[in-house]
Amino acid sequence: DYIFYTDWQWTSFVVFSVSQSTMLAVGAVYYMLFTGVPGTATYYATIMTIYTWVAKGAWFALGYPYDFIVVPVWIPSAMLLDLTYWATRRNKHAVIIIGGTLVGLSFPLFNMVNLLPVRDPLEIAFKYPRPTLPAYMTPIEPQVGKFYNS
Numbered sequence: 301d302y303i304f305y306t307d308w309q310w311t312s313f314v315v316f317s318v319s320q321s322t323m324l325a326v327g328a329v330y331y332m333l334f335t336g337v338p339g340t341a342t343y344y345a346t347i348m349t350i351y352t353w354v355a356k357g358a359w360f361a362l363g364y365p366y367d368f369i370v371v372p373v374w375i376p377s378a379m380l381l382d383l384t385y386w387a388t389r390r391n392k393h394a395v396i397i398i399g400g401t402l403v404g405l406s407f408p409l410f411n412m413v414n415l416l417p418v419r420d421p422l423e424i425a426f427k428y429p430r431p432t433l434p435a436y437m438t439p440i441e442p443q444v445g446k447f448y449n450s
Contacts, residue, residue, distance in 0.1 A: 309418060312370060313411065320372050321407035324348070325400040328378065332385050333392055341385070345378030365428050367418050373410040377403045 328341035349371065356369040381399045388394035 309415070309421060313408075313415060316372065317408040317411055320348075320374070321377065321404050324374060324378060324407065325381065325403040328381055329385075329396055329399060332382075332395070338386050339382050341378035341381040342375060345374035348372075348374050363428075365419070365424055368424075368428075370411075370414040370418060372407075373414065374407075376410050377407045380406055 324341065324345060328344045331344065332338070332340045352369075352371045356366075356371055359369045360366055380402045381395075384399035384402060385395045388398060
């Protein structure tokens with residue numbers, strides 16, 4: 301269980317940072333370039349924040365600890381993307397390269413703050429044990445003395 305919770309925290313930070321910063325940058329830049337509406341990234345990030353709060357509630361309802369799912373900090377990175385779009389309005393490639401880089405670099409930094417309130421995985425493992433053991437953790441009966449009388 302300790303391994304499960306430590307792996308989950310590391311996976312959720314690294315994998316989600318990469319996937320969600322990409323999702324924010326690609327989705328918002330695509331929408332901004334085709335609509336020409338500044339502020340779209342922040343709007344998009346607000347919607348995604350609400351979605352992730354709902355997902356957090358769903359996991360909590362399934363019996364996981366409240367801080368098992370950490371809601372990402374989308375909005376500051378989205379605001380940087382909106383500012384980049386406003387500053388490079390005449391050059392679409394600049395908003396993709398500069399804005400995407402800013403989101404990719406800032407998103408994990410802003411989300412490191414989320415790691416502070418997460419409780420110790422060892423404490424969580426004792427309070428919230430998983431109901432079943434994975435196959436590699438299943439105890440094997442000892443074979444000592446099996447052929448003693450043969």
